[in-house]
Each structure stands twice: as C-alpha cells, then as structure tokens.
Amino acid sequence: MSLRALISLSSLSKPRPLQTVLALGLIAAALSASAQDKVLNLYSARHYQTDEALYADFTKTTGVRIQRVEADDAGILARLKAEGTASPADVILLVDAARLWRGEQEGLFQPVKSALLEQRVPAQFRGGETAQGAQWFGMSTRARIVIYDKSRLKASDVDSYEKLSNPALKGMLCVRSGSHPYNLSLFGSMLEHLGPQATENWLKGLVANMARAPKGGDTDQIKGVASGECGVAIANSYYFARLMRSSKPEDQAVVEKVGVLFPNQSSWGTHVNIAGAAVARNAKNREAAVQFLEYLASESAQRYFADGNNEYPVAAGSKPNAALSSLGNFKAETVPIAKVGANTAVVQQMLDRVGFK
Numbered sequence: 507m508s509l510r511a512l513i514s515l516s517s518l519s520k521p522r523p524l525q526t527v528l529a530l531g532l533i534a535a536a537l538s539a540s541a542q543d544k545v546l547n548l549y550s551a552r553h554y555q556t557d558e559a560l561y562a563d564f565t566k567t568t569g570v571r572i573q574r575v576e577a578d579d580a581g582i583l584a585r586l587k588a589e590g591t592a593s594p595a596d597v598i599l600l601v602d603a604a605r606l607w608r609g610e611q612e613g614l615f616q617p618v619k620s621a622l623l624e625q626r627v628p629a630q631f632r633g634g635e636t637a638q639g640a641q642w643f644g645m646s647t648r649a650r651i652v653i654y655d656k657s658r659l660k661a662s663d664v665d666s667y668e669k670l671s672n673p674a675l676k677g678m679l680c681v682r683s684g685s686h687p688y689n690l691s692l693f694g695s696m697l698e699h700l701g702p703q704a705t706e707n708w709l710k711g712l713v714a715n716m717a718r719a720p721k722g723g724d725t726d727q728i729k730g731v732a733s734g735e736c737g738v739a740i741a742n743s744y745y746f747a748r749l750m751r752s753s754k755p756e757d758q759a760v761v762e763k764v765g766v767l768f769p770n771q772s773s774w775g776t777h778v779n780i781a782g783a784a785v786a787r788n789a790k791n792r793e794a795a796v797q798f799l800e801y802l803a804s805e806s807a808q809r810y811f812a813d814g815n816n817e818y819p820v821a822a823g824s825k826p827n828a829a830l831s832s833l834g835n836f837k838a839e840t841v842p843i844a845k846v847g848a849n850t851a852v853v854q855q856m857l858d859r860v861g862f863k
C-alpha cells in the first residue's frame with residue numbers, strides 16, 4: 507500500500523485518536539519499509555578488493571544498499587538468461603567489451619537515457635545506442651601490454667603483438683588461457699586487423715613459442731618473466747601498475763627486473779578493453795540502477811577505478827594514477843566493439859584447432 511493511499515484512507519472519516527495513532531503507525535511502517543527497500547542487486551564480474559570502497563561510498567551517499575552476486579562474465583550472462591523475467595539483477599558489471607556486446611545482443615540489458623552519462627562517458631565507450639539511450643556504458647579501460655625480460659630481449663623484439671609469434675621467441679612466451687575474455691577480445695581484434703588466415707597462423711606461432719602451458723592470471727605471467735621462466739608475457743595494464751604500487755619488496759623486485767611496453771605503437775595501436783555497466787532487462791529497482799551507473803561515472807567513482815584498481819578512467823578530465831601515468835601516453839587501437847564481439851566465436855574455433863588451451 508502506498509503512502510498516499512494510507513493518508514487518504516486515514517482521512518476517509520473524521521479521525522478519532524485511536525485511528526490516528528494506528529494510521530500514523532502504518533505510515534511509519536510504510537516509510538521504514540521503503541527505506542529498507544532501497545536495495546540494488548548487482549551482478550559483478552569485477553574481481554577487485556578495492557571495489558568494496560566504491561560500493562560503500564555509493565551506499566553512504568545514497569542510502570541504497572548493494573547486494574552483490576559475483577561470477578565471471580560468461581557465468582553472469584548465463585545466469586541472467588536462465589533467470590529470465592524472474593531475475594533479481596538490477597545492474598550488471600562486466601570486465602570485457604565483447605561480453606558487454608554479447609549481453610546486448612542477447613537482450614539482457616535495457617537502454618538508459620541519461621544526460622549525465624552522455625556527458626561523462628564518451629560515445630566511443632557506450633554500447634548499442636538507441637533512441638532510448640545506450641545499452642551499456644564503459645566506466646574504465648585497460649591496455650593489454652607486453653612485459654619482457656630486459657636481460658634477454660630488446661623492446662624492438664617484442665613491440666608488436668605480431669612479433670610474439672616470431673620463431674626467435676621459441677620457448678619464451680607466457681600467457682593466460684586463450685579462451686579467457688581478455689585474450690578472446692585481443693585475438694578478436696587481431697582477426698579484424700590481420701584477417702582469418704594470418705590470425706590463425708599467428709595463434710599457431712604463439713602456441714609454438716610458449717614457455718609453458720597457459721596457467722594462472724596475468725600477474726602470474728608477469729612474475730614468470732621476473733623469475734626467468736618466461737621471456738615475454740601479455741598482461742593487462744592494471745596488474746602491472748598494481749605491482750608498481752606495491753610496498754612488498756618482492757613485487758618491487760619484479761618491477762625492477764622486467765621491461766614494459768605498449769605494443770603496436772607504429773601500427774594500429776595497443777589493444778584496449780573496457781569494464782562497463784548496464785541496467786538489467788528485468789531490473790526491479792531501475793531508478794537506483796540508473797543512479798548507480800551515474801555514480802560510477804562521477805569523479806569520485808572514477809577516482810576509485812584509477813587509484814583503487816589502477817584502471818584508466820573514461821570520463822573526460824579524470825586522470826589515471828601516477829603509476830599508470832609514469833608508463834606514458836600511448837596510441838590505442840580503434841576496432842569497433844561489435845566486430846571484436848562478433849569475432850570471438852571464430853577465434854575460439856581457431857584456438858581449438860591450434861591447440862591454444
């Protein structure tokens with residue numbers, strides 16, 4: 507029963523004291539229920555401890571409590587599909603542009619029209635523009651960079667993704683699973699640049715160059731270079747910046763030991779991926795969901811992405827942190843996300859054929 511209905515009920519007859527007390531009690535109950543109802547159900551593929559502060563800040567400023575479900579990108583999309591209209595999800599956070607595109611294709615999101623989001627999130631980082639707004643909004647970006655052993659290799663040996671398949675690097679390459687979204691998106695963009703035959707040959711070359719079967723996350727690949735097991739590795743920029751900012755002596759030693767570069771600066775630019783947010787198709791708390799997206803684009807949240815998790819903020823005027831800035835500016839590739847998203851299925855088949863686990 508709404509508050510307005512309660513008030514009009516209570517004024518139907520001339521109130522007697524007891525009725526007034528009861529009505530006021532009901533109104534108070536309705537008010538406290540509506541305060542408790544301010545909940546946002548978040549399905550998140552973000553896996554960063556520092557996001558806790560981000561969510562706490564949102565709750566502090568808005569009073570909206572966040573209930574979180576965590577899974578990887580594919581798991582979240584599968585869950586949304588399975589739940590259908592019964593899904594409690596209000597906001598979806600994914601860490602891969604191809605998966606954001608996939609969610610959009612599968613009708614799992616709803617468009618959001620917000621002058622604030624349009625102003626804060628540049629058009630190139632928004633997905634599925636419709637008259638009712640965009641289907642999703644990128645909130646931060648990360649570059650897929652190259653880490654190498656300075657004692658064994660020169661920067662010019664590994665300054666493009668293509669060079670990583672050079673037979674001279676045999677037994678040196680370390681990379682996480684080929685079917686991880688970070689790699690599927692990188693390979694999907696390579697397919698756009700190189701075409702199918704050259705991309706498959708390139709992937710075959712990567713497999714031939716591996717120092718070990720793919721295992722672990724990006725940080726493990728960076729540490730593999732420092733330990734000497736790997737000569738060269740591929741990793742997202744925030745994993746490296748995290749080591750740069752670590753106070754642990756062993757992390758500092760890793761950073762000292764390795765070289766780092768943004769590949770493909772003399773061609774199409776370094777591959778960049780997006781972490782972004784969407785409002786779920788069947789969101790029950792749509793208003794709070796939009797409010798949360800607007801919060802993520804705010805300067806204070808953009809600072810959490812930059813300072814908390816070493817990501818590049820998307821909002822114009824929001825600067826990366828000092829560690830990332832010290833790596834310098836770089837040229838980023840500009841492949842349409844829809845192309846990368848559409849390519850990932852073909853890439854997965856190539857990975858199976860060349861034995862890239």
Ligand code: FE
Binds near residue numbers: 742
């Ligand atoms: Fe990650």
